[in-house]
Amino acid sequence: MADSVQICLVQESFLVGNIQENARKIIDLSDQARQSGADLVVFPELAVTGYPPEDLLLRYSFITQNDLAVQDIVSSVKGIDIVFGAPRRINSNLFNSAIWARDGEILGVYDKYTLPNYAVFDEKRYFTAGDTPIVINIKGIRFGLSICEDIWLDQPVQDAKQQGAQAMLVLNASPYHSGKYIERLDNLKLRNSETGLALFYVNLVGGQDELVFDGESLVLDANAELVGRGPDFEPALLHYRLNSDGMIESVNTDFHQPQSEESNIYKALVTAVRDYVTNNGFDGVVIGLSGGVDSALTLAIAVDALGADQIHAVMMPSRYTAQMSLDDAQAEAEILGVDYRVISIEPAFNTFLDTLETSFKNTESDTTEENIQARCRGVILMALSNKLGRMLLTTGNKSEMAVGYSTLYGDMAGGFAPLKDVYKTLVYRLCEYRNNVSPVIPQRVLDRPPSAELKPDQIDQDSLPDYAVLDAILELSVERDKSSEEIIAAGFDAETVHRIIRMVQLNEYKRRQAPPGVRITRRAFGRDRRYPITSGYR
Numbered sequence: 001m002a003d004s005v006q007i008c009l010v011q012e013s014f015l016v017g018n019i020q021e022n023a024r025k026i027i028d029l030s031d032q033a034r035q036s037g038a039d040l041v042v043f044p045e046l047a048v049t050g051y052p053p054e055d056l057l058l059r060y061s062f063i064t065q066n067d068l069a070v071q072d073i074v075s076s077v078k079g080i081d082i083v084f085g086a087p088r089r090i091n092s093n094l095f096n097s098a099i100w101a102r103d104g105e106i107l108g109v110y111d112k113y114t115l116p117n118y119a120v121f122d123e124k125r126y127f128t129a130g131d132t133p134i135v136i137n138i139k140g141i142r143f144g145l146s147i148c149e150d151i152w153l154d155q156p157v158q159d160a161k162q163q164g165a166q167a168m169l170v171l172n173a174s175p176y177h178s179g180k181y182i183e184r185l186d187n188l189k190l191r192n193s194e195t196g197l198a199l200f201y202v203n204l205v206g207g208q209d210e211l212v213f214d215g216e217s218l219v220l221d222a223n224a225e226l227v228g229r230g231p232d233f234e235p236a237l238l239h240y241r242l243n244s245d246g247m248i249e250s251v252n253t254d255f256h257q258p259q260s261e262e263s264n265i266y267k268a269l270v271t272a273v274r275d276y277v278t279n280n281g282f283d284g285v286v287i288g289l290s291g292g293v294d295s296a297l298t299l300a301i302a303v304d305a306l307g308a309d310q311i312h313a314v315m316m317p318s319r320y321t322a323q324m325s326l327d328d329a330q331a332e333a334e335i336l337g338v339d340y341r342v343i344s345i346e347p348a349f350n351t352f353l354d355t356l357e358t359s360f361k362n363t364e365s366d367t368t369e370e371n372i373q374a375r376c377r378g379v380i381l382m383a384l385s386n387k388l389g390r391m392l393l394t395t396g397n398k399s400e401m402a403v404g405y406s407t408l409y410g411d412m413a414g415g416f417a418p419l420k421d422v423y424k425t426l427v428y429r430l431c432e433y434r435n436n437v438s439p440v441i442p443q444r445v446l447d448r449p450p451s452a453e454l455k456p457d458q459i460d461q462d463s464l465p466d467y468a469v470l471d472a473i474l475e476l477s478v479e480r481d482k483s484s485e486e487i488i489a490a491g492f493d494a495e496t497v498h499r500i501i502r503m504v505q506l507n508e509y510k511r512r513q514a515p516p517g518v519r520i521t522r523r524a525f526g527r528d529r530r531y532p533i534t535s536g537y538r
Contacts, residue, residue: 003140003244006251007169008033008041009228011215011236013206015279016050017062023048023069026084027076033237034080037251040138041082042169044204045112045148046096048073048086051173051204052211057126063089074101081107081138085147085171093128098145098171100136108134110145113156120175120211120519120528121149133159141166141244144197148172151201157191167198167222167242174203176214176268177522178261185218185226192224198246205235207275210516210526212268216256222246231256233267262433265426265520266301269418272518273393274305276416282391284310286384288377288411289333289340291315291325292450294419295395296332296441297427300434301418302393303336311338312390316345316377320456328442335440345376352376374410382413391415394515399424399467401514401525402474403500404507412514420517421524423474424450424467465496473500479523502538509533 010029014022026043033041045051048069049062056062070086081102088097088109095111111130115123133156135142144160144167151157151170160168168191174184188199198221205215212233219228219240227248230236239251259267277285285302289295302311315329326342333340352372353360360368385392394414396406398421406412419427431441449459450467464470473492476482477500484501488494511525512533523529 004241005040005139005141006038006239006241007200008036008038009200009202009217009219009230009238009240010041010043011202011205011217011230011234011238012044012047013213013235013275014044014047014050014204015206016053016208017056019049019062019065019069022050023072026073026082029237030077030080030082033239036237036239038080038239040143041080042171042200042202043082043084044202045085045098045171045173046087047084047171047204050208051213052121052208053087057087057094063087063094070099074099074106075104077101078103081136083145083169083171085173087127094126095130096123096127096147097130098147098169100134100145108136108145110134110147112147112150114149114153116149119523123149133163133165135160135163135165141242144168146170148174151191151199152187154191154194157195157197161195161197165197166244166246167200170199170201172201172203173213175211176264176520178265178520180214181216181232181258181264184216188218188220189224192220192222196222196246198222198242198248200240200242202238203230205233205271207272207279207518209276210519210524210528212272212275212518212520214264214268219248221248227255228253229256229258232259232264233271260433262429265422266430266433268520269301269422269430269518270305273301273416273418276516276518277306277391280391280415282389282415284312284388284390286312286314286381286388286390286392288381288392288395289313289315289329290395291322291327291329291445293427293431293441293445294397294424295329296445297431297434298393298395298418299332299336299338300431300440303338303440308337309339310390311336312384312388313338313340314381314384315340315342316380317342318345318349318373320373324444324448328445331442332440332445343380345373345380348376348379349373371407371410374407378407378410378413385415393418394517395419396514397422397424397427398521398525399464399470399474401511402478402507403464403470403503404510405464406510408510408513412510414515417515417517420514420526421520423471425471465500469496470500473497474504477501477504478525478529479521505531505535505538 144165201218204213217230392414
């Protein structure tokens, strides 16, 4: 009979900095895996500290806590081999490591070769790169180790094969963006075609500030056949049996089929909101409703993330608010069953106008008065957030954030921005997706022209191009770094292109003051795209 090993991939969430609880979770899940018959249990990258720990890694006490947790895990897990990710300090160097232990003894340690230093990653700030493969034998089968970015290059896997590896265990904390699953799968198939090694790819799941991890762990056999795929955005213990001939069979583990892009993104947003709010200790959220599409989608996401009883929704009409906006906001609140009330901003708005009357004498009404309305709403929402102990979710989208179609200390006020990386055209697609699951957003909200309702008969297209055009230009400029000349050559109106790019440049100061929001594209505003506020570049 051929040798075989039953492997459990632990697709789980590990909160950054919660070292003792993470260690306890690793120990408990290892015991569950052992009881299910596994010979080997594998956890994601930096499971002990959570990912990314950022400058916590620079604190000596943080690494000391980590070291004690590693010792606890190694000494506590018995009767099953365990591989888990943790920082490892050697003299003045810190490594991003995978530790393999068996019955209280560390059999080997692999240090990550390839330290990513682009987009949202800055691992070279903290870690020293490794350069030595390790291969561990369990029940006659030899496994090599790899960590996340290593699998995107051929050398680490080739080195492991040269040392006799028959299969690879790949520990990951690979953050989500739309389309990432296909990129990972294609890359794993490439590594497989180069080496003929079976690949066990386990990924982190859950939200961490601006990042969200989708899980979607993958297993490929020696013939590059995809034999295992974990669920998206859900924890799971995934069991597989590897034979010495490289063939793999699942053990009471479902193969989770890929979902639509809209489903994937929606789950990412729900996961990010749930984990950001709960992990930061809030009892729920406050949301300002407008009767428009952005706040409608934000409300649906919040309810799906936290439950209706955790949501306090407020409509704040002014003299310019249409009756249909009031009706549609109330309709969605009632469908979703959230606590809902109406607070007019007219008294506050009038008080500000009276207070500023002398200072505004002999001037024309302009965006100043519009911004005062938005700031009245911001004050009300923040007061409710403070009084109720609930986080304020902002409702602005990426299109607005890009061109500054938002008000500092007004609609930008809040603790988290679920739609910060969601273009307006995608907002509509996500609304349609959510309504196909169950109707929660009134159709009229999707059909009517979007409007801030800050002056009579206002619509967004008074100030902006059609959103389909705007979003296409923004994607080329913001995400792909195309020049204005290249965008114009792609068929867009020159004047429009120059105006939009100029608006993006001028509003960097606003984005620096915006709340964090989840990254779902290749290049989000925030840690992913860092531009100076003061710049002579045009």
